[in-house]
Amino acid sequence: MKNTTLLILTLFAAQLLSGVPQVAPAKGACSDLIKFIKDHGETIENTCPETIPEKDRFYVNDDDRQKRINNRPKPLYEIEYLDPCSFGLERFRGCSQNPDALPCEDGSSPYTRIIRFVEGPRNGEQIITNGLCPEQETPPDLPNAELREQQIIVTPSKFRSFPIAASMLKSEPTKFSLRNGHSHFWAVSGVQNFRINMSGRPVAVKAIPVRWNWNYGDGNTRNLDFPGEPAPEHTLRDETPTSHSYTETGTYGVGLTTLFRGEFSVDGGPWQAIPGQAAVPSEPIEIDVWRTKKQLIATD
Template sequence: MARLATVASCRSQPKPPAVTPSSYNPITLQDLANFLPQQASLASQPRGWTVVNLDTNFIAGASTHVVGGSLFGRSAEVRFTPHAYDWNYGDGSTNSSAVPGARWDVLGVREFSPTATSHVYRQEGSFTTTVIVRYGAEYRIAGGAWIPVSGEVSSAATAVVTTVKSADTVLAARDCSNARGSQTCP
């Protein structure tokens, strides 16, 4: 009987299970607080000015990107993917969109056409437009598989100031570029 106990104690002990991210509690956005998304940019068409009652086109420059660092003492990466854009046009109007916007020529539309991110100012003034980009996050440790994290991370883009002026249109019977000073050309 003593011999049986000795044989049992000589058997190799099973290895402890490998530690993987899935064996931890889920990673949260708070765990990723040291990983910050890149600041987005903001542009407008026309650039810096517009006309009352015409569409002004706004475009957020944000893309999927990876930020490296350390998570729980191990080499890690966080991938940020833009999911939504929260616009504040500076005149009390806001909008949320799933797209960052694009230039009129890229969209294949005429200048001052409405877009998913455009805005019409109803009065003259100087308005500061901002956009907050909401990113989804995924992480990986030591080059492993990407694991999604619940929730979103928000990052404000640079602001754009737009001067809004009124404009009058004049109909002319002919091309005024060569006939300035005549009765039908200002």
């Protein structure tokens, strides 16, 4: 009699917890045990699957659980890029408003990527990556989510894929200098225009040079926000805003990387800034640095 009373009380307690009528299973019919979570958050263990409505089941076994995951609607997300540069103030701020921000490996400035979930259970959730560099921009690892089609945008990686021509590197004297002299360097570059189609709509893209990063081959580098200009009257005694002086003789490889910012326009509409920059290296040149030697010559 005591055992019968205990069984009735146990079944009644289960009904109170789950809100679901419990039916005593036949002996040996509950070989698969499951867990499930009700709306109120309580967990009931060791309950026969047949006694729980389908909508309240958390999982029965691994196959059933995976099937439920696969049948769920995939969350939607969209991507937004933000540039730390103020549009139109690149020359003033050099695309580096934060003095503590380290440049990327290619010399460009880092930018921000925001993954924003829209609709579904993750609506409003954001994944923010600050200080993103070209070498770090990999596709988002969101296997169970789908990218929502947005308005047409040119992403930083898309902009870097354009065939942007490098600056032409020039020197005076041409590929020659003297020790402790002032070798004059400058770059020839300008705005470049591209036209593409995206989603069947015409898109115009501009690549605008904004920074010139020099490497003189002797361990010295220099980052300038202007390319320099020819100096026909220049001599090795004249220092210029873009000249460099070698203190030792030898042959040095001079390199230059130009940073381009981008803008794009859809259907002739307003120009929009493209976050990030494209770093385009130039073909290096060699400079032979000689030394002068004074010698007295007797004249009779």
